[in-house]
Amino acid sequence: MKKYFLLISISTILLLGSCGEESSFLTEILPAEGARVKFLHAAPDAPGVAIFVNDKKVSGTLTVAPTTPGTIAYGGIFPANDYAVLPAGSAKVKVTTPTVGDATLLSGDVNLEAGKYYTVIATGLAPTYTPYVVQDNLPEISGNKVFFRVINLIPNSADLEVDIAGSIAATGIKVSQGGDKFIAYDIPNFTNTAVTVPVKIKINGTATTTTAGTVTASLFTPTTNTVTYSGVTPGRVYTIVARGVLSTQALDAAGRPVVTATRFAPTVSSYINR
Structure with missing residues:
Protein backbone atom coordinates (compact mmCIF):
# COMPACT_ATOMS: atom_id res chain seq x y z
CA MET A 1 0.00 0.00 0.00
CA LYS A 2 1.29 3.36 -0.95
CA LYS A 3 1.08 5.54 2.12
CA TYR A 4 2.10 9.10 2.70
CA PHE A 5 2.70 10.30 6.23
CA LEU A 6 2.71 13.93 7.23
CA LEU A 7 5.73 15.33 9.01
CA ILE A 8 4.05 15.91 12.33
CA SER A 9 4.38 18.52 14.97
CA ILE A 10 1.91 17.41 17.66
CA SER A 11 0.57 19.86 20.21
CA THR A 12 -2.52 18.67 22.01
CA ILE A 13 -3.45 21.84 23.86
CA LEU A 14 -1.58 24.64 22.12
CA LEU A 15 -3.62 27.83 22.21
CA LEU A 16 -3.21 29.90 19.11
CA GLY A 17 -3.57 33.62 18.77
CA SER A 18 -4.95 33.15 15.27
CA CYS A 19 -6.13 30.24 13.11
CA GLY A 20 -4.93 31.75 9.87
CA GLU A 21 -6.83 33.56 7.21
CA GLU A 22 -10.52 32.62 6.93
CA SER A 23 -11.37 32.56 3.24
CA SER A 24 -13.89 31.43 0.71
CA PHE A 25 -13.10 27.80 -0.07
CA LEU A 26 -14.68 27.96 -3.52
CA THR A 27 -13.04 31.16 -4.68
CA GLU A 28 -9.59 31.03 -3.10
CA ILE A 29 -8.66 27.40 -2.35
CA LEU A 30 -9.84 25.54 -5.43
CA PRO A 31 -7.40 25.72 -8.36
CA ALA A 32 -8.42 24.60 -11.84
CA GLU A 33 -6.12 21.57 -11.58
CA GLY A 34 -4.23 19.81 -8.83
CA ALA A 35 -4.44 16.95 -6.34
CA ARG A 36 -7.79 15.60 -5.10
CA VAL A 37 -8.07 15.31 -1.30
CA LYS A 38 -10.68 14.21 1.26
CA PHE A 39 -10.37 14.74 5.04
CA LEU A 40 -11.85 12.29 7.60
CA HIS A 41 -12.12 12.82 11.38
CA ALA A 42 -11.50 9.41 13.02
CA ALA A 43 -9.96 10.42 16.38
CA PRO A 44 -12.63 9.30 18.92
CA ASP A 45 -11.83 11.64 21.81
CA ALA A 46 -11.12 14.75 19.76
CA PRO A 47 -13.79 17.45 19.42
CA GLY A 48 -14.98 18.80 16.09
CA VAL A 49 -12.12 19.98 13.92
CA ALA A 50 -11.39 22.55 11.24
CA ILE A 51 -8.94 22.00 8.39
CA PHE A 52 -6.48 24.61 7.14
CA VAL A 53 -4.33 24.19 4.04
CA ASN A 54 -1.56 26.74 3.56
CA ASP A 55 -3.17 28.79 6.36
CA LYS A 56 -6.51 29.04 4.57
CA LYS A 57 -9.57 27.35 6.04
CA VAL A 58 -11.03 24.66 3.77
CA SER A 59 -13.64 23.04 6.01
CA GLY A 60 -16.77 23.84 7.97
CA THR A 61 -19.33 26.57 7.47
CA LEU A 62 -18.65 30.05 8.76
CA THR A 63 -21.28 31.54 11.07
CA VAL A 64 -21.90 35.02 12.36
CA ALA A 65 -19.77 35.96 15.40
CA PRO A 66 -19.78 35.21 18.26
CA THR A 67 -21.09 31.76 17.34
CA THR A 68 -18.60 28.96 16.68
CA PRO A 69 -17.66 28.16 13.06
CA GLY A 70 -18.95 24.84 11.75
CA THR A 71 -16.61 21.91 12.21
CA ILE A 72 -16.09 18.33 11.08
CA ALA A 73 -17.45 16.09 13.85
CA TYR A 74 -15.99 12.70 14.74
CA GLY A 75 -16.77 10.34 11.88
CA GLY A 76 -17.35 13.23 9.48
CA ILE A 77 -15.84 13.57 6.01
CA PHE A 78 -14.99 16.73 4.04
CA PRO A 79 -15.94 17.34 1.32
CA ALA A 80 -19.01 15.11 1.65
CA ASN A 81 -19.18 14.78 -2.13
CA ASP A 82 -16.28 14.50 -4.56
CA TYR A 83 -12.80 15.73 -3.51
CA ALA A 84 -11.29 19.09 -2.65
CA VAL A 85 -8.83 20.16 -5.35
CA LEU A 86 -5.57 21.46 -3.87
CA PRO A 87 -2.41 22.78 -5.53
CA ALA A 88 0.15 20.10 -6.34
CA GLY A 89 3.41 20.09 -4.42
CA SER A 90 4.12 20.52 -0.73
CA ALA A 91 1.05 21.62 1.24
CA LYS A 92 0.98 22.80 4.85
CA VAL A 93 -1.95 21.07 6.57
CA LYS A 94 -3.23 22.06 10.02
CA VAL A 95 -6.10 20.50 11.98
CA THR A 96 -7.51 22.67 14.78
CA TYR A 129 -2.93 12.04 17.36
CA THR A 130 -1.64 10.72 14.07
CA PRO A 131 -2.53 11.50 10.47
CA TYR A 132 -2.97 8.53 8.18
CA VAL A 133 -2.71 9.48 4.52
CA VAL A 134 -3.76 7.02 1.83
CA GLN A 135 -3.49 7.40 -1.91
CA ASP A 136 -6.83 6.46 -3.44
CA ASN A 137 -5.95 4.40 -6.50
CA LEU A 138 -9.45 4.27 -7.94
CA PRO A 139 -10.08 1.12 -10.02
CA GLU A 140 -11.07 1.34 -13.65
CA ILE A 141 -14.74 0.94 -14.54
CA SER A 142 -15.32 -2.62 -15.67
CA GLY A 143 -18.61 -4.28 -16.66
CA ASN A 144 -21.16 -4.39 -13.84
CA LYS A 145 -18.58 -4.15 -11.07
CA VAL A 146 -18.89 -1.88 -8.05
CA PHE A 147 -15.94 -1.47 -5.66
CA PHE A 148 -15.57 -1.39 -1.87
CA ARG A 149 -12.53 -0.69 0.32
CA VAL A 150 -12.41 -1.28 4.09
CA ILE A 151 -9.73 0.48 6.20
CA ASN A 152 -9.09 -0.78 9.74
CA LEU A 153 -8.40 2.03 12.24
CA ILE A 154 -9.40 0.19 15.44
CA PRO A 155 -6.05 0.12 17.29
CA ASN A 156 -6.69 -2.96 19.48
CA SER A 157 -8.44 -5.11 16.90
CA ALA A 158 -6.80 -8.19 15.42
CA ASP A 159 -8.37 -7.95 11.99
CA LEU A 160 -11.54 -7.27 10.04
CA GLU A 161 -13.62 -9.56 7.85
CA VAL A 162 -15.78 -8.20 5.03
CA ASP A 163 -19.03 -9.76 3.83
CA ILE A 164 -20.65 -8.35 0.68
CA ALA A 165 -24.22 -9.42 -0.11
CA GLY A 166 -23.92 -12.58 1.98
CA SER A 167 -20.50 -13.80 0.82
CA ILE A 168 -17.07 -13.36 2.43
CA ALA A 169 -15.17 -10.89 0.25
CA ALA A 170 -12.03 -10.21 2.32
CA THR A 171 -10.44 -11.38 5.58
CA GLY A 172 -7.44 -10.54 7.74
CA ILE A 173 -7.48 -6.75 7.33
CA LYS A 174 -5.05 -5.68 10.07
CA VAL A 175 -4.80 -2.34 11.84
CA SER A 176 -3.80 0.48 9.45
CA GLN A 177 -4.40 -1.79 6.46
CA GLY A 178 -6.99 -1.99 3.71
CA GLY A 179 -6.27 1.32 2.02
CA ASP A 180 -4.56 -0.24 -0.97
CA LYS A 181 -7.22 -2.75 -1.96
CA PHE A 182 -10.60 -2.10 -3.54
CA ILE A 183 -12.81 -5.21 -3.55
CA ALA A 184 -14.75 -5.74 -6.76
CA TYR A 185 -18.37 -6.89 -6.51
CA ASP A 186 -20.11 -7.89 -9.73
CA ILE A 187 -23.77 -6.83 -9.54
CA PRO A 188 -25.75 -9.89 -10.63
CA ASN A 189 -28.25 -9.50 -13.48
CA PHE A 190 -27.88 -5.73 -13.61
CA THR A 191 -30.56 -4.17 -15.85
CA ASN A 192 -29.95 -0.42 -15.63
CA THR A 193 -31.82 -0.22 -12.31
CA ALA A 194 -29.92 0.88 -9.21
CA VAL A 195 -29.62 -1.88 -6.60
CA THR A 196 -29.06 -2.23 -2.84
CA VAL A 197 -25.87 -3.88 -1.57
CA PRO A 198 -25.35 -4.76 2.14
CA VAL A 199 -21.75 -4.79 3.38
CA LYS A 200 -21.02 -6.29 6.82
CA ILE A 201 -17.82 -5.66 8.77
CA LYS A 202 -16.87 -8.25 11.40
CA ILE A 203 -14.42 -6.89 13.97
CA ASN A 204 -12.18 -9.45 15.67
CA GLY A 205 -10.30 -8.80 18.90
CA THR A 206 -7.00 -10.24 20.07
CA ALA A 207 -6.61 -13.34 22.26
CA THR A 208 -4.70 -12.75 25.49
CA THR A 209 -2.92 -14.75 28.18
CA THR A 210 -3.83 -14.18 31.85
CA THR A 211 -2.76 -15.65 35.18
CA ALA A 212 -5.61 -18.14 34.79
CA GLY A 213 -4.17 -19.39 31.52
CA THR A 214 -4.90 -18.59 27.91
CA VAL A 215 -8.28 -17.00 27.34
CA THR A 216 -9.47 -18.38 24.02
CA ALA A 217 -12.16 -15.76 23.63
CA SER A 218 -11.10 -12.53 21.99
CA LEU A 219 -10.76 -9.27 23.85
CA PHE A 220 -13.97 -8.27 22.17
CA THR A 221 -16.91 -10.46 21.25
CA PRO A 222 -17.02 -10.14 17.45
CA THR A 223 -19.79 -7.85 16.26
CA THR A 224 -21.15 -6.92 12.88
CA ASN A 225 -21.48 -3.42 11.49
CA THR A 226 -23.66 -3.33 8.39
CA VAL A 227 -23.54 -0.56 5.80
CA THR A 228 -26.40 -0.83 3.31
CA TYR A 229 -25.77 0.97 0.04
CA SER A 230 -28.81 1.91 -2.02
CA GLY A 231 -28.79 3.39 -5.49
CA VAL A 232 -25.71 1.37 -6.44
CA THR A 233 -24.77 1.33 -10.13
CA PRO A 234 -21.70 -0.13 -11.91
CA GLY A 235 -18.51 1.86 -11.53
CA ARG A 236 -19.25 3.23 -8.06
CA VAL A 237 -16.33 3.19 -5.58
CA TYR A 238 -16.89 3.25 -1.80
CA THR A 239 -14.62 3.42 1.25
CA ILE A 240 -15.64 2.11 4.69
CA VAL A 241 -13.48 3.10 7.68
CA ALA A 242 -13.79 1.02 10.87
CA ARG A 243 -13.01 3.27 13.85
CA GLY A 244 -13.26 3.43 17.65
CA VAL A 245 -11.75 1.20 20.35
CA LEU A 246 -12.69 -2.35 21.35
CA SER A 247 -13.77 -3.33 24.84
CA THR A 248 -11.02 -4.98 26.90
CA GLN A 249 -10.94 -8.14 28.98
CA ALA A 250 -9.19 -8.66 32.31
CA LEU A 251 -9.60 -10.82 35.43
CA ASP A 252 -11.42 -9.82 38.58
CA ALA A 253 -10.16 -10.65 42.12
CA ALA A 254 -11.59 -14.17 41.79
CA GLY A 255 -9.79 -14.76 38.49
CA ARG A 256 -12.93 -14.52 36.39
CA PRO A 257 -12.78 -12.72 32.98
CA VAL A 258 -14.44 -9.33 33.06
CA VAL A 259 -15.20 -7.31 29.94
CA THR A 260 -14.75 -3.57 30.33
CA ALA A 261 -16.75 -1.46 27.91
CA THR A 262 -15.05 1.31 26.00
CA ARG A 263 -16.20 4.92 25.75
CA PHE A 264 -15.51 4.79 22.03
CA ALA A 265 -17.53 1.88 20.70
CA PRO A 266 -16.39 0.52 17.33
CA THR A 267 -18.40 1.76 14.38
CA VAL A 268 -17.89 2.66 10.74
CA SER A 269 -17.77 5.72 8.51
CA SER A 270 -18.53 5.45 4.81
CA TYR A 271 -18.03 7.73 1.83
CA ILE A 272 -18.09 7.63 -1.95
CA ASN A 273 -14.81 7.92 -3.84
CA ARG A 274 -16.45 7.98 -7.24
Missing part, protein backbone atom coordinates in the same frame (compact mmCIF):
# COMPACT_ATOMS: atom_id res chain seq x y z
CA THR A 97 -10.23 22.36 17.43
CA PRO A 98 -12.36 25.55 17.32
CA THR A 99 -14.33 24.65 20.48
CA VAL A 100 -11.15 24.15 22.55
CA GLY A 101 -9.39 27.46 22.13
CA ASP A 102 -8.48 26.74 18.52
CA ALA A 103 -5.82 24.30 19.70
CA THR A 104 -3.77 22.60 17.01
CA LEU A 105 -4.46 18.88 16.90
CA LEU A 106 -2.14 18.04 14.01
CA SER A 107 0.10 20.05 11.74
CA GLY A 108 2.66 19.31 9.08
CA ASP A 109 3.42 19.05 5.39
CA VAL A 110 2.34 16.55 2.76
CA ASN A 111 3.41 16.22 -0.85
CA LEU A 112 0.51 16.07 -3.28
CA GLU A 113 0.80 15.01 -6.91
CA ALA A 114 -1.41 16.56 -9.57
CA GLY A 115 -4.18 14.30 -10.81
CA LYS A 116 -3.92 11.86 -7.90
CA TYR A 117 -6.49 11.19 -5.17
CA TYR A 118 -5.84 11.08 -1.41
CA THR A 119 -7.70 10.58 1.86
CA VAL A 120 -6.19 12.29 4.93
CA ILE A 121 -7.49 10.75 8.17
CA ALA A 122 -7.00 12.11 11.70
CA THR A 123 -6.57 9.12 14.05
CA GLY A 124 -5.39 8.28 17.58
CA LEU A 125 -6.26 9.23 21.15
CA ALA A 126 -5.00 12.08 23.32
CA PRO A 127 -2.24 13.02 23.76
CA THR A 128 -1.00 11.41 20.54
